Amino acid sequence: MNPRSLPILGRRDRIRTAQVVVLALLLVLGVPGRSFADANLLANPGFEVLGADGFPVCWERSGWGDSTHTFEVTHAAHGGVNAMKVTVAAISSGDRKALMLENPSCAPNVAPGHQYDVSAWYRTTTPNTVMTMFRHDVARGWVYWTDLATLATTADWTRQTVRTPPVPAGTDQIVWGVTIYGAGTLQTDDYAMADATHPAPGTSCSAGPACTAGAWQVMPFDSPVRGIHAVVLKNGDVLLVAGSGNDPAAFAAGSFTTAVYRPGTGTFVNVATPADLFCSGHVQLADGRVLIMGGNKDYPAADGSHGYKGLKNSYVFDPDTLAYTRVNDMSAGSWYPSATVLGNGDVVSLGGLGEDSAGTVATQYFDSSAQRWLPLGEANQTWSFWGLYPSMILMQDGRLFYSGSHVFGNGLPGPGASIYDYRANTITPVSGLRKKDERDQSMSVLLPPAQDQRVLTLGGGNIDGNPDANRLTDLIDLKQATPVYRPGPLLPTGTLTGGVPQTAAQGKMYVSAVLLPDGRVFETGGGLHNRADPVYEASMFDPATDTFTPGMATDPVPRTYHSSAFLLPDGRVMAVGDNPGDGSFEMRISVYSPPYLFHGGRPQILSVAGDQWAYGTSKQITVDGPILKASLIRPEAVTHSSDPNQRYVDLPMTVTGNTIGLNLTSNPDLAPPGWYMLYVVGTDGVPSVAQWVQVR
Structure with missing residues (x-):
């Protein structure tokens, strides 16, 4: 002030x-x-x-x-x-x-x-x-x-x-x-x-359990909208989209809602919402605007004549004007569609339900230069159904890896995972994914750094048979000539409502996995069964050792169906949502401070040589002390345990005192164009607050 x-x-x-x-x-x-x-x-x-x-x-x-x-x-x-x-x-x-x-x-x-x-x-x-x-x-x-x-x-x-x-x-x-x-x-x-x-004896941190477990804080205010979709915008604000919010009465009334949350002030701005964007797809475009595709055309009929129907509508949300602008319709209706940005800035959308409640088999392609969805005949087609919210991760060679994470019931025929080459119009099965029909609302992440091309898939369940959700994790190295999943470490167990401990076989679905600036993955939230039995457990996964550190502080708010967790520019993790089977919705917001925020002062990025970064260049920054590493993290656009675009790109450093050259990859398939959060991490493991840069 x-x-x-x-x-x-x-x-x-x-x-x-x-x-x-x-x-x-x-x-x-x-x-x-x-x-x-x-x-x-x-x-x-x-x-x-x-x-x-x-x-x-x-x-x-x-x-x-x-x-x-x-x-x-x-x-x-x-x-x-x-x-x-x-x-x-x-x-x-x-x-x-x-x-x-x-x-x-x-x-x-x-x-x-x-x-x-x-x-x-x-x-x-x-x-x-x-x-x-x-x-x-x-x-x-x-x-x-x-x-x-x-x-x-x-x-x-x-x-x-x-x-x-x-x-x-x-x-x-x-x-x-x-x-x-x-x-x-x-x-x-x-x-x-x-x-x-x-501090505790033998430690240099005085924050007690937070030194090793971090700490959660439930905000003293509620969200004004149901946080079904969450997108971290290029200015650090958070777009929360509900549409009708899984409320048929709101749908009938045409009451569709969106809000922008400003973490710096704890305030919200309500945004006029043009259609029912409930269960749409979304992804950041290269200029920082958000492409939102599909949504809900209708809820299931009482007489069973139809199920959910997918919208063809598509919009672009502008963080600068806080307004939606309609673009041309998709070629097919899409409810629960995927959205993956490519190295050229275009977007591929697959899966979901169409206007007739049947599975959408069209490959839908958004041309970013023309700002339009291509007609069916202009996009390559395999006429394959990929399920609902299929996790489609961009690989370093431009192909897409379907990890096997999806939403609702049984997976697709075959081994449960595959590699899709849009340009060649081919699909190659990938083996090794365990319990491939019980990976409903599991989550898959491209592990740090993106250059390693390793994917971790965590947990999952099945809403059809509704068994106990599993503890399985599976790892895959996509650089191999013939990638195959291999078993990873089991998810740590936690407690259920009332403090009842999970059994050794019980895991969770609706899991969230968030990439952190220190190169680890924070795993949080989840439930044991379909829209029921929240699991209170959180852990840290270290890609360097492929191990979990259990015992992280747990969100006191249940986070199951329609919940999300995502990284804020200040290095904290925000969590929203929960929609149990009784139809209620959790409006409280939780924010997690990882352990690194309790281990000393933050390193400072004192200057950045411009916020426009070209591929294959070295950009100079100045800092206030020794730096261990630097990275770009793509801001999240997450819903239903799905954000296939989340990635951490390592920036090799050239160090001259407090002046550091950061070397950006020349491969846009490793870092698709768009706005990224630039972090540096000090030698004590404490990250800076992010600076925003645009890769183009």
């Missing part, structure tokens, strides 16, 4: 209140148990890294009211080269301060209930100097929290150390700075912040 609004208390009252707090909490120099030997959670704490405008990265000129003042980066530093100097020549109201930026990349993450030791070196010519702190409330946004301590005048560099009160519930980040509210000169340098909560 720049300038800041006037806090609730008057300035003099705030100072007196802060002094009482300081005395009551013994917030003085030399607080026993201070933890400054721990990792400093602050970004650019000594002002050493300057932005293009000459001001320190992750800091802002802040304040409010009427004053004559200047901000200056001075070389009369306590440590290093730079320090911050704020001079107020005259003031009638308000204050001035250099404050940490209120954004996910710069503001330190905190845990509710924890206390933090904060310190700064300073010298000031006026007693009108105070340490001021703000907090990010997930329901209200950034709000004033407290003044921590009044600083005495001093001509020599002096360190002030303060321990905060316990962080209030619902707070995920804080920022603070040293404020001057009278005429004089203030200089500060070498800020620090560390978690004062004592």
Whole structure:
């Protein structure tokens, strides 16, 4: 907030209140148990890294009211080269301060209930100097929290150390700075912040179980729409599409809904929805717009004369205008269609139900350059039925791998998996997938990095026979001349409603698998049976060892049918939805902070050489410290445990100090054109907040 609004208390009252707090909490120099030997959670704490405008990265000129003042980066530093100097020549109201930026990349993450030791070196010519702190409330946004301590005048560099009160519930980040509210000169340098909560013996993390399991937070607000479809947009917002939301009454009333969720503010924007996009397909186009195909033309008839019917309608959603625009119709109706983007930016859609409730056998092809669906005669056809939401993953040679993950009942004839070559119009069976007719609402992911061409398929069930969902995982290396699935490790077991433990044979369907910036896969959610018996279990899969780490924190909200989980640009995972057999729908939103967010400050991407990245080029970035790896992650467009376009593309690095060249693949089939989240990961395993770049 720049300038800041006037806090609730008057300035003099705030100072007196802060002094009482300081005395009551013994917030003085030399607080026993201070933890400054721990990792400093602050970004650019000594002002050493300057932005293009000459001001320190992750800091802002802040304040409010009427004053004559200047901000200056001075070389009369306590440590290093730079320090911050704020001079107020005259003031009638308000204050001035250099404050940490209120954004996910710069503001330190905190845990509710924890206390933090904060310190700064300073010298000031006026007693009108105070340490001021703000907090990010997930329901209200950034709000004033407290003044921590009044600083005495001093001509020599002096360190002030303060321990905060316990962080209030619902707070995920804080920022603070040293404020001057009278005429004089203030200089500060070498800020620090560390978690004062004592870590477990033998660890360097003080967040308790979150150090190894991460932590979930249920948002203090509900979604205004049923989150059946979720798409992470090129600006970090989340498109939530319900259509009629599996509600025949809403369908009859023509009540179709969409909302855009803004994680940074916890707010929603309702969007006019042109048709019943319930159970449509969707994928990001190269320009960041979202192609949405098909949906629900009708619910099953009471007399059994027809089942669900697929729409032919197709739309493009624009994140810039928050509006749908209709494109030409598909060649066939599509309810539960797949959607896979190709290396040239075109889209192939397969499977689903048509306008007559029968399986759609047409291959439907969207020409991105012409922005239209091709007529049947212009697209290659095999006249094959691929089931509902068949998982069709683009391979590095342009072919599609049908992994065997699908929705509803038995799989297709044959071994359950295959490779489809659109250009040659051929289908090659792939063997080895176990229980191929019990992979209903399993999930398949192209494992990190995409260059390895390995796919993991997890869990699944069968709504026809409705046996217990299975624990099976299967792995395949698509680089082999004749790829064959091989058994992977079993999914870890969890608990059912009431804390009843699963048996050794019980797994889950409706599973979600999310690629993380550190190169692991977070597996969460699911149910034991068709629209029933939620499973509370979560784990981490490591592609380097092909092993699961069980015991991750579990979402307290059940997530079965019509649920999704997906990666946010800040490295957290968001989960929405649940539609059990009684017809109810879960409107609560959960957000998971993986363990890496509790192990120190984030690395900072200080600059990126443009957001337009051409294939086969090296793009330069600058960072604030040692980096372990860098990657591009395609934002998710997920529904029904299906997002075949999810992928993590490794960026080999050329390192020269804090300047890093990132080498992008020349193969668009490895990284189809579009907007990606660029992450770097520090040597402690903590990822940056993503920067958005467009691969083209």
